[in-house]
Amino acid sequence: MAWSYHKRVKIIPGIHLNFSKKGISTSIGVRGANINFGKTGTYLNTSILGLGLHNRQKLSHNSIPNLPENLNPILCETEDNIFSSDVEEITSQDMQGIKEVILTVQKQALDLKNDLLKIKKALGNSKLRRIASYFLLYGIIKKDISEKIKEDIRLQKEVIIKIQNKIEKSYVELDVEFEDEIQAEYENMVLAFKNLTKSQKIWDVTSSHSQDTKITRSAASALIDKREVQFGIKSLPYIKTRFEVLWLKNANGADLYIYPNFIIMHSSALQFAIIGLNEINFFHSYSRFLETGTIPSDTKIIDKTWAKVNKNGSPDKRFKGNYQIPIVQYGEISLSTNTGLNEKYHFSNYEFTQKFGSTFGGYKTLINGLTQINA
Known part of the structure; x- marks a missing residue:
C-alpha cells in the first residue's frame, strides 16, 4: 500500500513556444512534435x-x-x-491542448496529496501500534513484531519524502524562445x-x-x-x-x-x-x-x-x-x-x-x- 502512489505518477510534458517572424509554434513534450495554434x-x-x-x-x-x-x-x-x-x-x-496538459498536472498533484494524507495517517497508526506494543509488553517479548513495526515506520517516512518531492515537481515547464x-x-x-x-x-x-x-x-x-x-x-x-x-x-x-x-x-x-x-x-x-x-x-x-x-x-x-x-x-x-x-x-x-x-x-x-x- 505504501508504494501504490507510483501508479499515479506520470511524466509531465513541458510546453515550448517559439516566437519568430515566421510565426508562433507550440510544442507539447518533445521538441519537434509541433502542434500549431495559428488562427487569424x-x-x-x-x-x-x-x-x-x-x-x-x-x-x-x-x-x-x-x-x-x-x-x-x-x-x-x-x-x-x-x-x-x-x-x-x-x-x-x-488552447485546449495546453489546458489538458495543465489539468493532467493538477490532477496528479491532487492525487499525490491524497496519497500523502493516507501515508501520514498510516504512519500515525504505526507509531501508536509501536507505543501500544511496549505498553502491553508483547513488543518486548516478541522482538519480530517490534522490528516489523519499526520497518513499517521507516518505509512510510521514506514514502512521505518521495511523495512530497513528486508534488513539488508536479508543474508544467513553460519554455519561451523569442x-x-x-x-x-x-x-x-x-x-x-x-x-x-x-x-x-x-x-x-x-x-x-x-x-x-x-x-x-x-x-x-x-x-x-x-x-x-x-x-x-x-x-x-x-x-x-x-x-x-x-x-x-x-x-x-x-x-x-x-x-x-x-x-x-x-x-x-x-x-x-x-x-x-x-x-x-x-x-x-x-x-x-x-x-x-x-x-x-x-x-x-x-x-x-x-x-x-x-x-x-x-x-x-x-x-x-x-x-x-x-x-x-x-x-x-x-x-x-x-x-x-x-x-x-x-x-x-x-x-x-x-x-x-x-x-x-x-x-x-x-x-x-x-x-x-x-x-
Missing part, C-alpha cells in the same frame, strides 16, 4: 474616448440625496453588470505593467447602470460600481517559466494571468480557462470622474463641475448647499473576447495606463501578425 486573430482595438464624465460621489448635504456607497455616476454608455462568463466556457479552441525584437516588445510591456501596478488606486469596474439626469440634476448619466484591487508580477504555481507573468486581480470572478501567448483565468486548481492573446479585444482610454472623496496623489484635476447642474453646466440654484466638485482624469483598460471574457479596470494614474495600453497593444499587434502568418 482579432486585431488590436484602441480608443481614446475621453468624453465620459464619471463621478464617484458620496453626498452628505441634507438637501442633496446620498448615493449608495461604491456607486459612481458617469456620463457615457452603460454596460450593466461587467463580469466574465464561467471559466469552463471561455477557453480558446486552439526573437530579439519580439522579446524586447514583451519586456517593454512588462516594464510598463510594473509601473502601472504603482498606481495609488486600481479599481475593478463591476457594473454600470444608467440614471435619468433630468431627475437627478446630475451631469452624469450612469452609476458604476467599482472595487479596489491589486495588480502584480506573479505566476501560477503549477506553471514554471523564466519570464515574468502579469497578474490582474478580479473582484468578481477568476483572476487573470498574462503569459507571452495566452491569458489564464484561474478560479481553482481544476477550474480555469486559457485564452489566446490573438482573441483578446483590448481597449485603453481615459475617464473624467467627479471625485468627492480623497483624490489620489497621482491623479490630475482637469476641471470642475457642480453637484447639481443645469444643462448648460451652471449650478442649479434650486438646491441648497450646492457645491463644486473636482473632475479628475483616471485611466481605463478593458479586455473582452467573443467567448465570454469581459473585464474593465480604472487607474488613478492615467499616464501609466496610457503607457501600458500602448505597449500591450504593440505587443498584441505583433503577436496577431505572427499567428496570421502561421495560420
